[in-house]
Amino acid sequence: MMRRSIPVFLSAISLFVTTEAFASISLSATRVIFDGSRKEANITVRNGGQNVLVQSWIDSDLAENTSLPFAITPPLARVAANQQQLLRILYEGGGMPIDKESVVWLNVQEIPQASASDANILQLAVRQRVKIFFRPADLPGEAAKAPAQLKWKLQNEGGQTLLKVNNPGHYHVSLADLEVGKSDKAELIIGATMIAPGEDRTFKLKAAPLSLSPSLRFASINDYGALQKFETTVNFQSMSSATPAEVQDQQ
Structure with a gap:
């Protein structure tokens, strides 16, 4: 029984290592500060690995079907190896509280391209999630x-x-x-x-x-x-x- 479990354990380790190798994108900031006096904020996705698709969207901790007055462009982009992509976060101009700061979430998901060399390689879509702090114009204090x-x-x-x-x-x-x-x-x-x-x-x-x-x-x-x-x-x-x-x- 012990001899059979060792190969399974080693295989699990190899899959984990392979999966980690595909986490190639990084973001230019750990949070986004959205100035409510402006209509957009930006963040950059950097790709330090192989060619990937990057899917981005905005959500909140409220119900999944909650409509948010934000859009992100491009929502889906191909980012070549060692290149970067600018994401623009757009605000409709209304729909958020104007008397306090609000928080929503930016999700950036890396989808690696399929490997043609080895069909047995496990590939996972790796998601990063950072806060967007929306600050209304003329909000008192600092x-x-x-x-x-x-x-x-x-x-x-x-x-x-x-x-x-x-x-x-x-x-x-x-x-x-x-x-x-x-x-x-x-x-x-x-x-x-x-x-x-x-x-x-x-x-x-x-x-x-x-x-x-x-x-x-x-x-x-x-x-x-x-x-x-x-x-x-x-x-x-x-x-x-x-x-x-x-x-x-x-x-």
Whole structure:
């Protein structure tokens, strides 16, 4: 039985490696910032491998049949090896909220051409998905200042310690590595999440903080994909806001 399973396992590994080899496209940005005062935004698809077809579309986290006032051109394009293709994201001019930032998703799917040399090669269509942040014209405030505007507080409900956060601003805040407590004994609350404009979010702490005013640290991903650290202290009496620390590498 063991001898028969080894070839099957090795075959599975070879298929995985073959599949990975076809993931040849990359995008010029990790997110798209759509300025609502303009009618379009652009992103570039780069092909570092073999000739591929690139299919692109826009959707949201809502129901699949939700109609969005966006179009992308070209929706289907052939991109030769070591070439690139500009994708234009077009906005109809209406249909999105005008009092806050919204998020939809850009999907870019790579479809490798069929291999004529080996009919047994497994080929998969690899999809990349990035956020499009749509910012209405004349939206108050600045996206870069939104992380420092988050309001944090501890709360006890039924013996459970909770960390609450409110986003009073007009922009989404993308968080990474949210933790509470001393650096050497900090509890990682969540690895990554996004707080929407006007949203209230609650996180459960595994244990009550050793201090009545424990430190809170998180990183926020800015428009350019860079991480900026923020820190503050939180307590049970009042809301607190974090202050920026330092900028790190792009994500």
